Amino acid sequence: MKKTMYEKIWDSHLVVEAPGQAPLLYVDRHLMHEVTSPQAFEGLRLANRKVRNPHSILATMDHCVPTKDRDLPIADPIAKKQIETMADNCQENGLNLYDMKNPNNGVIHIVVPEHGFVHPGMVVVCGDSHTATHGAFGALAFGIGTSEVEHVMATQTLPQMKSKTMLIRIDGALSKFASAKDIALAITGKIGTAGGTGHVIEYAGEAITKLSIEGRMTLCNMAIEAGARAGLVAPDQKTFDYLQGREFAPSGENWDKALAYWKSLPSDEGAEFDTIVTLNAADIEPQVTWGTSPEQVTGITNVIPAPEDFDDEIKRQACENALNYMDLKAHTKITDIPVDLVFIGSCTNGRIEDFRIAADITKGTKVADNVTAIAVPGSYHVKQQAEDEGLDKIFIDAGWEWREPGCSMCLAMNGDELTVGQRSASTSNRNFEGRQGKGGRTHLVSPAMAAAAASAGHFVDIRNI
């Protein structure tokens, strides 16, 4: 039988399928951060259970960590306790933790690929919905709840229902300045935030093959915003080149064995998918969200829609609510929307390529009056690399703040947040009400679009710069 990549990974990880019980899937890699793990460790302790396979785990601190004055104690006592609990739990169980002071520290989904900890064909989980990022390597990677974190620690397996498969094919080549982020947003705009529910997406087509590994990470990262369990891209030479030589990548004889296995993973020619969606890359212009859901998105040359533009009653109501919350009027040109704060960072767009393109746009400009612009590298390694290339100077000279790594304003748990009514251009992944601070208004964009908005003070079509 012809199989999709998802089916190949599923079949090779099926431990047992007992009658009347959910199939049990083996987990190769387990990623952790401080927010969704403490209750899982507590559960293990109460049940007197042990971590079955400590070497399968890599942990970091990212959600609550400050992005400035890192040498001072954490001011928020509850966050401080969560950070300390993480350190204690990792030490007690012999887990590899990149704590706040560790030179490898950063956002979990940035750090893990940097060290080659995820490979093609693996099953990877984390108590974090953006685990889908690692699908860029052809690994089945998905977010789980804290009870499941405990389950994986105790058993190295998870009871799982098999997902349906969705092929999203992006034909043709992207235009200049359209990025992986724009593809991800355009997909969410097309199929909606529930469009991928119950599915694992495989991204394919010329535009996907041409993406860099970092671009593929951005794309797969936002599979969850389209409602999917996970996103996958078939591993190819770019994947192998990225992995070779990294700390946890196979080496020597094992490299050849692994490579042979990885090459067997792409979906078979003619394998059937439950759903197929196609987009034309040339049609994808730089995207900007205008509402409070990632599906409320449009191209930079468009205007904000009006509620009556939607046939569906639910979408009409959602548009009305969003315009109200965002304090925007229908038919306003996207390029006329002013911004107060610009944030570049997060597990979606906090990698070196993101800062390179943003610096390219920023070079020689100044941050507009009344705009605050913050650059938060995804990890200390990204930060170092950017500084080695002189990118930090470009941002600082233009009036940006150059911060320490962390999740920062993506979800505003660490004190970096919008105030009531403030409007951001953000390279993160969610524009829900209050996501970046209560009453804050978020517009999701690519790093290039964010950088351009910082100097203009409003959104601009970067193709005209």
Place this chain on the structure above:
Amino acid sequence: MEPYKKHESIAALMNRSNVDTDQIIPKQFLKKVERTGFGIHLFHDWRFNEDGSDNTDFELNKPAFKDAHILVAGDNFGCGSSREHAPWAIADYGFNTIISSSYADIFYNNCFKNSILPIIATKEQLASLMDEIAANEGVRFVVDLENQELTTPAGNGFKFEIDPSRKENMIKGLDDIGLTLTHIAEIDQYEEKHKQSYPWLWA
């Protein structure tokens, strides 16, 4: 885990779609290291005014819904982050049943770990239930998991689908980890094979 069999309760109406986990439990409450005490923060930003008083415009603050254990909500409930704090808050607040036309995958899974039954209705069924509550706030529904049946006074009930293994675990209140550990021999055996097939993962 608390077994779930049959419940009769007031059904509260939340006629909104795409209710995300950031709304269910905003991020400022995710810093705790305990599993309990999240109910007081459920829907915080919608539920409370700036000064901490109840927002009387928010649907769950209606006196008629005060003792509801069933939540009827719009499509794609629980989208967004994987935070299990969302079902913890929902359960701690007092809900043991949600009825919607669809759920985000991770949230749906998380419900079963916390004795919350997420019932999937068709869009038409959901609309009828919403109409019934709107016309008669405080109306009581009966949920019978054993027979997979919802009944309502106006006759808008229906038979619902649920995976048999999840149903069984819920009715018996089984601990998932305990159940998986009954397969420890198979896991050991699989892992041995795994070491042979993928030696680079164990190097």
